[in-house]
Amino acid sequence: MSQSTQVRKIDVETIRQDFPILGREVNGYPLIYFDNAATAQTPKQVMDAIVDYYSNYNANIHRGVHALSQEATDKYEQARIKIQQHFNAEHAHEIIMTSGTTHGINLVANGFSSLLKSGDEILVSAMEHHSNIVPWQMLAEKTGAKLKVIPMNEKGELILDEYRNLISDRTKLVFVNHVSNALGTVNPVKEIIDIAHEAGAAVLIDGAQASPHIKADVQELDVDFYVVSAHKMCGPTGVGMLYGKQEWLEKLPPYQGGGEMIATVSFEKTTYAGLPHKFEAGTPNICGGIAFGAALDYMNSIGFEEIASYEDELLQYATSRLKEIEGMKIYGEAEEKTAVISFNVEGLHPYDIGTLLDKMGIAVRTGHHCAQPVMDFFKIPGTVRASFAFYNTKEEIDTFMEALKKALMMLQ
Ligand SMILES: *Cc1c(COP(=O)(O)O)cnc(C)c1O
Numbered sequence: 001m002s003q004s005t006q007v008r009k010i011d012v013e014t015i016r017q018d019f020p021i022l023g024r025e026v027n028g029y030p031l032i033y034f035d036n037a038a039t040a041q042t043p044k045q046v047m048d049a050i051v052d053y054y055s056n057y058n059a060n061i062h063r064g065v066h067a068l069s070q071e072a073t074d075k076y077e078q079a080r081i082k083i084q085q086h087f088n089a090e091h092a093h094e095i096i097m098t099s100g101t102t103h104g105i106n107l108v109a110n111g112f113s114s115l116l117k118s119g120d121e122i123l124v125s126a127m128e129h130h131s132n133i134v135p136w137q138m139l140a141e142k143t144g145a146k147l148k149v150i151p152m153n154e155k156g157e158l159i160l161d162e163y164r165n166l167i168s169d170r171t172k173l174v175f176v177n178h179v180s181n182a183l184g185t186v187n188p189v190k191e192i193i194d195i196a197h198e199a200g201a202a203v204l205i206d207g208a209q210a211s212p213h214i215k216a217d218v219q220e221l222d223v224d225f226y227v228v229s230a231h232k233m234c235g236p237t238g239v240g241m242l243y244g245k246q247e248w249l250e251k252l253p254p255y256q257g258g259g260e261m262i263a264t265v266s267f268e269k270t271t272y273a274g275l276p277h278k279f280e281a282g283t284p285n286i287c288g289g290i291a292f293g294a295a296l297d298y299m300n301s302i303g304f305e306e307i308a309s310y311e312d313e314l315l316q317y318a319t320s321r322l323k324e325i326e327g328m329k330i331y332g333e334a335e336e337k338t339a340v341i342s343f344n345v346e347g348l349h350p351y352d353i354g355t356l357l358d359k360m361g362i363a364v365r366t367g368h369h370c371a372q373p374v375m376d377f378f379k380i381p382g383t384v385r386a387s388f389a390f391y392n393t394k395e396e397i398d399t400f401m402e403a404l405k406k407a408l409m410m411l412q
Pocket of ligand 1: 129131179207229
């Protein structure tokens with residue numbers, strides 16, 4: 001690598017100052033937060049945006065003529081444009097504000113219930129979060145469409161040859177996560193999308209787990225739908241976005257009826273508002289949307305290449321250190337991975353390990369991670385999952401390793 005193309009190193013110590021929570025103690029130990037795949041921590045900059053909203057311009061949007069309402073509307077629509085620019089959507093009205101990934105997926109699944117018929121096929125991957133499985137099962141039940149599964153291999157990678165065999169002119173929709181929250185696998189979404197499009201199928205990518213690490217470009221991917229949650233990328237819970245290509249969003253019927261999504265209402269007939277309002281019934285999470293915009297500003301000020309490169313260092317370091325442990329089994333060894341490590345230690349229950357780590361101030365996740373089919377594939381009830389963010393450090397990994405070794409001694 002030449003000097004000029006080298007990725008700038010991030011200044012972790014300065015960044016950590018932005019996250020007050022990282023200074024607290026848990027059970028008498030300094031908190032080590034390794035549950036970033038479940039939700040990321042919130043920097044001061046995002047909290048400031050929330051306080052500013054409630055302190056200065058809390059009002060309902062799109063309706064009022066008064067100053068507060070107009071300020072709130074402007075800020076909310078600016079946030080939509082930040083999201084549009086971040087994901088490089090062609091139009092701001094292709095960004096639908098949602099309550100999160102789950103909402104976005106349900107919106108699309110509900111819309112397709114009027115477009116699918118018995119005999120149609122929809123494809124899901126073997127490594128999905130329940131929120132990218134259950135809405136499609138409900139859709140399949142309603143329409144008679146058949147749900148088929150793209151299998152994965154022992155390393156936790158999708159088998160693309162099998163995918164090519166599954167896809168046909170009966171396939172109407174393919175939905176795959178960009179990154180698996182249970183395994184960390186980065187899926188080859190561009191290839192998946194191209195193969196689907198050749199067969200005439202649309203594609204929804206669940207970007208919830210990718211968005212904190214990878215800046216997706218929806219136009220370059222040529223994806224039909226892309227969904228994320230703000231809380232995985234340093235924003236608040238209860239807000240997210242659905243990107244949909246304009247032609248698709250025009251084709252899909254509205255999801256919920258209510259205020260804001262209509263053009264005219266009478267008891268005889270209601271006509272719907274244009275995009276994006278057609279899909280945004282009711283008063284939205286105004287403050288949350290604005291804070292989502294602030295979270296994107298914050299992450300972009302650090303830089304996604306910088307974040308990815310630093311987190312990869314943490315991933316490599318933690319992986320090699322974990323392998324020091326006898327009986328260690330890591331699930332998910334794909335070539336392309338984000339900083340998520342799912343593991344078990346032979347003979348021990350993940351829950352016991354997680355509980356002892358918590359006693360030493362370390363937050364990891366244990367269980368099936370809302371991905372039971374992945375656990376079934378490996379024939380395990382669950383794993384311990386450590387997931388890192390750009391504000392974690394190698395020193396924290398060292399402390400985690402000592403605590404883990406202590407926990408294993410107590411359990412073995
Ligand atoms: C977190 C996550 C979801 C669910 O996100 P919500 O914010 O709970 O709607 C879906 N898919 C993946 C891959 C995730 O990591």
